[in-house]
Amino acid sequence: MSGLTAIKACKEENLDVVCYEKSGEFGGLWRYHENSDDRFPSIMKSTMSNTSKEMSAFSDFPPPSEFPTYLHHSTVLKYLEMYAENFDLLGSITYYQEVVEIIPSEDYGTTGKWLVKVRNTRSDESREEIFDGLMVCNGHLGYHYTPTYPNLDLYTGKSLHSSRYKTNLGMEEQRVLIIGAGNSGVDIAAELANVSKKVYLSSRRGVWIYPRLFDKSKPMDVSLHRRYNVTVLPSSYMEKKLEKSLNKKMDHKKFGIKPYHPVTSQTPTVNDEIQYKLLTGAVTAKKDVKEFSQNGVLFDGEEEITPIDVVIFATGFYIKFPFLTDDILRVGKNNKVLLYKNMFPPQLKHHTLAVIGLVQPNGSVFPVAELQSRCFVAVMTNKCRLPSTEKMLASVRATEGFRARNYVQSPRHSIDTPWIPYMDDIAEMFGVKPNLAAMAVKDPKLFRICFFGPCLPYQYRLTGPHKWEGARDAILNYKNRLYEHLKNGREK
Numbered sequence: 001m002s003g004l005t006a007i008k009a010c011k012e013e014n015l016d017v018v019c020y021e022k023s024g025e026f027g028g029l030w031r032y033h034e035n036s037d038d039r040f041p042s043i044m045k046s047t048m049s050n051t052s053k054e055m056s057a058f059s060d061f062p063p064p065s066e067f068p069t070y071l072h073h074s075t076v077l078k079y080l081e082m083y084a085e086n087f088d089l090l091g092s093i094t095y096y097q098e099v100v101e102i103i104p105s106e107d108y109g110t111t112g113k114w115l116v117k118v119r120n121t122r123s124d125e126s127r128e129e130i131f132d133g134l135m136v137c138n139g140h141l142g143y144h145y146t147p148t149y150p151n152l153d154l155y156t157g158k159s160l161h162s163s164r165y166k167t168n169l170g171m172e173e174q175r176v177l178i179i180g181a182g183n184s185g186v187d188i189a190a191e192l193a194n195v196s197k198k199v200y201l202s203s204r205r206g207v208w209i210y211p212r213l214f215d216k217s218k219p220m221d222v223s224l225h226r227r228y229n230v231t232v233l234p235s236s237y238m239e240k241k242l243e244k245s246l247n248k249k250m251d252h253k254k255f256g257i258k259p260y261h262p263v264t265s266q267t268p269t270v271n272d273e274i275q276y277k278l279l280t281g282a283v284t285a286k287k288d289v290k291e292f293s294q295n296g297v298l299f300d301g302e303e304e305i306t307p308i309d310v311v312i313f314a315t316g317f318y319i320k321f322p323f324l325t326d327d328i329l330r331v332g333k334n335n336k337v338l339l340y341k342n343m344f345p346p347q348l349k350h351h352t353l354a355v356i357g358l359v360q361p362n363g364s365v366f367p368v369a370e371l372q373s374r375c376f377v378a379v380m381t382n383k384c385r386l387p388s389t390e391k392m393l394a395s396v397r398a399t400e401g402f403r404a405r406n407y408v409q410s411p412r413h414s415i416d417t418p419w420i421p422y423m424d425d426i427a428e429m430f431g432v433k434p435n436l437a438a439m440a441v442k443d444p445k446l447f448r449i450c451f452f453g454p455c456l457p458y459q460y461r462l463t464g465p466h467k468w469e470g471a472r473d474a475i476l477n478y479k480n481r482l483y484e485h486l487k488n489g490r491e492k
């Protein structure tokens with residue numbers, strides 16, 4: 001997905017662009033395959049997007065109205081394909097080309113160019129090429145992380161990481177333990193509850209569960225991600241209101257999953273089924289695993305071993321850039337990556353390299369990757385100037401401070417970012433942040449949605465470079481597209 005937005009942004013500015021893709025197909029992890037591994041990660045067979053279609057749109061390409069409100073992964077892939085075809089992006093991709101090394105070119109000091117070593121994954125032949133600029137779009141959910149536990153080596157049951165879980169086949173009548181209550185853990189628990197003998201969902205600090213279907217039948221992100229909510233209402237008020245809403249759907253305390261931290265301190269876990277699975281006892285929420293035994297685990301605060309046939313580690317991922325040296329981009333302990341605006345290594349002499357999609361917002365990554373790509377191209381074409389290294393380092397420190405204050409300390413939160421403020425920040429850098437004050441005067445109808453309504457990605461095509469004439473209409477008519485697929489004539 002990030003690679004497609006990168007190509008699109010280059011083409012908009014008539015830059016020559018080539019995208020190296022190590023697999024034989026576009027789509028990244030949205031392309032389902034049965035045997036995922038760290039080289040080619042993919043979603044599970046039943047994955048549904050957890051961000052709604054309108055809030056996950058590319059800014060000049062609204063998803064068709066006949067698409068459902070939340071998309072099955074195959075429809076997400078279809079959307080990517082439609083986007084790529086519409087903007088003629090696929091011709092810029094060269095398949096079976098793995099980037100294995102990136103180093104500064106000999107004349108980097110004066111030109112900022114990069115030497116890229118690429119390996120053909122079919123012939124194993126390597127070659128080198130020089131580029132003026134690089135967008136690194138390799139994804140960050142490829143290298144699975146599995147924690148260690150006392151006596152894990154004694155355990156004789158089956159175990160796997162969530163990234164290897166594809167379907168519930170083979171899990172029938174099994175006692176399954178899932179460790180980790182992020183989106184993977186909770187999706188898998190809800191699915192296995194239909195077939196397994198018993199499912200335990202263990203989390204070390206509890207979890208807030210967001211439903212896709214929020215108040216007044218609105219998608220959760222349409223309901224929550226509004227400028228008014230994040231710029232006018234105090235965050236403490238929003239936090240309390242949100243916790244109240246989530247507890248109304250499922251009393252987190254009663255259901256044994258209430259965390260001690262506030263709702264906004266954790267990456268959102270979105271699921272609509274888990275409350276029923278907990279209610280029926282098909283899934284039981286547990287605290288952290290204290291230790292393993294030969295045939296099960298001992299949970300924190302318990303005295304007896306719980307027998308387990310299969311353990312699924314839904315414990316997240318390492319961030320890695322195997323083709324970059326530490327002096328270009330170093331990933332520190334706990335997934336720490338020090339990048340200016342989550343994109344630019346601040347210490348580099350030239351800002352001709354950026355990472356796209358290395359961000360965990362509380363909304364969709366799609367419009368974020370798109371804005372990042374447009375921003376990088378603006379930097380490359382001298383339409384946006386980055387501040388001095390000192391200022392960038394100060395900004396990186398400030399972001400780190402924000403994360404330390406606002407998120408639970410966990411490697412999974414090393415790239416977490418609030419969605420609207422981050423997008424506005426990037427958009428402002430290259431002049432596509434909408435001017436709401438002017439809009440309030442000139443176009444109050446549009447202003448009402450842009451300020452009080454959902455922060456639709458089309459807002460970033462209203463003004464500035466490569467604005468899109470259809471953006472206003474796309475915003476005003478979003479409701480028609482959101483629910484069109486549900487219409488059958490009875491609603492009249």
Ligand SMILES: Cc1cc2nc3c(=O)[nH]c(=O)nc-3n(C[C@H](O)[C@H](O)[C@H](O)COP(=O)(O)OP(=O)(O)OC[C@H]3O[C@@H](n4cnc5c(N)ncnc54)[C@H](O)[C@@H]3O)c2cc1C
Binds near residue numbers: 022039056
């Ligand atoms: C199960 C699941 C569900 C998700 N649901 C949502 C959702 O609903 N909404 C949302 O916004 N986000 C969701 N996400 C987040 C998701 O990461 C992003 O939506 C998006 O897929 C990231 O795209 P990407 O292009 O950055 O990375 P990827 O999709 O991982 O693509 C990276 C590409 O780079 C290629 N590559 C990697 N290394 C090299 C190399 N060295 N040389 C050449 N090519 C290379 C890979 O083959 C791959 O094609 C979900 C993630 C998962 C795992």
Ligand SMILES: NC(=O)c1ccc[n+]([C@@H]2O[C@H](COP(=O)([O-])OP(=O)(O)OC[C@H]3O[C@@H](n4cnc5c(N)ncnc54)[C@H](OP(=O)(O)O)[C@@H]3O)[C@@H](O)[C@H]2O)c1
Binds near residue numbers: 184266
């Ligand atoms: N339907 C969907 O759209 C969908 C489905 C799956 C995944 N995704 C996306 O894919 C990305 C990855 O999600 P993910 O759930 O695989 O990973 P994740 O968000 O990193 O969650 C990892 C989980 O494992 C726990 N964990 C990590 N280390 C642990 C340890 N040592 N002991 C106990 N627990 C530990 C974490 O708890 P702490 O919080 O305590 O660290 C967290 O609950 C996210 O962007 C997510 O939104 C989306």
